[in-house]
Amino acid sequence: MERPSPSPARRRIGAVRLAIGCAQGLTLWFFFAKAEAIWGVGPHREVMAYALPLLLIAPLVPILGVGRLRRGTVLAWLGAACTLLVLLVAYDLWRAGPPADGVAPDGELGPLLIPAAFAVVYILHHLIEPADAARRWRPPYAAYVGGAWRHAFQIGTGVGFAAAVWGVLGLSAALFDALRLAGVAETLTAPVVVMPVLGLAFAGAVHATDVRSGSLAARLSVATVLAAVLAVLATGLLAAFLCALPFTGLEPLWATRHAAALLLASTALLILIVNAAYGDGTMPEARSPLLRATVRLAGLLLAPLVGLALTALTLRIAQHGLTPVRVWGLAACAVAAVYAVGYAWAGLRARPWMSALGTTNLVGAVATVLALLLLLSPVADPARLSTADQIARLESGRVAPESVDFTALRFRFARYGREALAQLAASGDAAVADRAREARNRGINLPPGGRPFAGATIAPPGASLPTGFREQSWPREPLAREPASCLYSAARCILLVIDLDGDGTPEVLAFRELPDLPGSGGVFATEAAVYRRDDRGVWRKAGTLSWPFGRAIAQSILAGIRAGRAVPIPPGLPDLDVDGQRLRFAPDANQSGR
Incomplete structure (x- = not known):
């Protein structure tokens, strides 16, 4: 049994974790709510691209490492992790390129960057922590297994508890709002409150599961038993699948057009449950003969599964060439091959039972980190x-x-x-x-060139644009952000002429019409740009109107605008200025129909 640390030390560790969680939440709130006003829209997007991975991933190093890593190790590893994340983000932004023809707006991270970066940091952390604790490069395999499973459980518990706290805050806000206590409801849902509270909830849950190591060990023991059952089931079914192939042939499998993904997913599942059933490799005699035979067979099944996945990928590549998805698939096959070779060697050895599994897992972890870093860098982009x-x-x-x-x-x-x-x-x-x-020329907003206003539809029917609006020289903006790209190109849009503020001078609202791109799942507008004439007669963008994200909503709004059914709604009460601070009026939900 692990000897508990002195209570004052545990309290200090808990306080440090809670402070890190609170600081993480406050910093996230700052970047989401305040940074745009400081840096502006364009730079803010790039700043957020750097801040998001750093604030989501880097705090895990001290939260998980405090009390288990030496202070110098924590600081050095935290600095290295932050440097690595900054380099990965910098390259990802560079590879996206400048905004051109409606593609790759500034500050847009690739969808795989944060998950891949998290995997790299998580794996490296669990290679560093056992080595630092044992004061040697190669600690016992049980130390690696215990830390990895413990932290996976802690992170999962922390995320689940933070989600539950968020739900409680939202439900409580709805209850207070029903009593027309809008101030309390707004406080409970304000980002400056929610984000630090979620950071505290996550850090507190991590600390609670770390302190109660006996309870955690019991849960992991139960998970091992369940994994053993899954190992028997999955191994039996995958063995049956492989035995059926000589009778069915490979054509039905290739005809699915996603055979490689299915086979790699099966490989990953088999690796996961075999490791859960194997545990830390101690006391193999305690395992039942059925489980020992199952784990040994599972180790032998990996090789044919990986071989079939690689065959499926190479066939598709021969037909259609490389794509980013297929490159990721090849990298997954390479890493899976490391596990397949090691597990097969472990399964073929009679004694001791699966002893090569530990070494294979360490080599596989290093191979996974190297593969991810290569894929996220220019080397194997x-x-x-x-x-x-x-x-x-x-x-x-x-x-x-x-x-x-x-x-x-x-x-x-x-x-x-x-x-x-x-x-x-x-x-x-x-x-x-x-x-x-x-x-x-096939862009999100259609051709970037062409005659300005050529694709514009004027609404309501019979209306005409105000004097000077069409004649004004409009600066070109990144198409990915600008609803009114038809002002300087042949892109399609609807220009609604309407007097929004009732001063007798019409404003112009630009709604973009976005055609679907092949394979994109459909792209459609969620905002309109509002233009008004200033005192010098120059038309300037005054702001935007937005609506909820959704295809049906966008289609309904655009249809109503074409038909001339847009009607301004006067605000109930104006905003208030107090010594230069603007107090914004937000109508109560129960009064929205008045």
């Missing part, structure tokens, strides 16, 4: 490798121009694809150049 492969296939004549997905080069291959597309647009091959130019 999936977009760079995919672009090079697709261009090589085209230039070598292996594929005809009509078989190349030029749209993917523009929208899915980051700046590498767009730069290649620009070169192809200037190609001497007319077929290639025409298709490349067509792909470049």
Whole structure:
């Protein structure tokens, strides 16, 4: 049994964790609520791109490490983790490229960056912590297993408890709002309150599960028993699947068009439950003969599963070339192959039972970190490798121009694809150049060029634009942000002429119309730009109108605007200015119908 630390020390550790959680929440609130006013919209997006991974991932190092790592180790590892995250974000922003033709707005992180960065930091933390505690590079395998499972349980508990606290705050706010105690309800849902409270809840849950190590050990013991049952079930079913292949052939599997994903998911599941059933490798004699045989068989099944996944991927690559998803799949196959070889070796050895599993897991962890870092860097950037492969296939004549997905080069291959597309647009091959130019002009808002206002529809029916609005020289804005791109291009939009403030002078509202992109799942507007004329007669953007995200909502709003059913609603009460501080009026929900 683990000897508990002295109570004062545990209290100090708890206080440190709570302070870190509170600081994390307050800093998140600052960046979400205040940073835009300080840095402006454009720089704020880039600042947030750096801040979000740092604030979500880096605090885990001291929260998990305090009391278990030496102070110098915590500080050094925290600095290294922050440096690593900054470098990963910097490259991710660079590869996205500047906003061009409606693609890649500033500060837009790739969807895989934060999950992959979290995985890297989590794995490295659990390679560092046992080594620091044992004061040697290779501590006992049980130390790695205990820390990894313990922290996984703590993080899961912390996230769940924080979500529960958030739900309680929201429910309580609704109850107070029902009593028309709007001040209390707004306080309970204010970001300056919610974010620090969630940080405290997460850190407190992590500390509570860390202190009660006996309870945690009992839960992990139960999880091991359940994992043993799952191991028997999953191993039996996967063995049956592999035995059925000689009778069914591989064609039905390839026909699914996602065979590699299915096989890799099965491999990951098998690795997870085998490790849960194996535990830390101590007392193998306590395992039942059935479980020992199951784990041994599972180790042997990994190799054919990984082999089939790699075959499926190579067949698709031979047919259609590399894509970012397939590069990630190849990396997953490479890491899975490390586990497959090690587990097969462990399964074939008679004595001791699966003893090579520990070494394989450590090598696999290092391989996973290396693979992720390579994929998130220029060395093995999936977009760079995919672009090079697709261009090589085209230039070598292996594929005809009509078989190349030029749209993917523009929208899915980051700046590498767009730069290649620009070169192809200037190609001497007319077929290639025409298709490349067509792909470049297929934007979120339609062609970036063309005659201004050519795609604009004036509403309500019969209305005309105010004097000077069409004639004004409109500056070009990034299409990904600007609803009124039709003011300077041939993009489609609706221009609603309406007197919003009742002063007798109409304003112009610009609603963008966004066509669906192939494979995008549909893109549609969620805001409109409001333009009004200043005292010098110059039309300027005054703000935006927004509505909830949703295809049906957007279609209904645009249809109503075309039909002339837009009616201004005067505000109930104005805002209040107190010594330069603006107090914004927010109507009570129960009074919205008045």
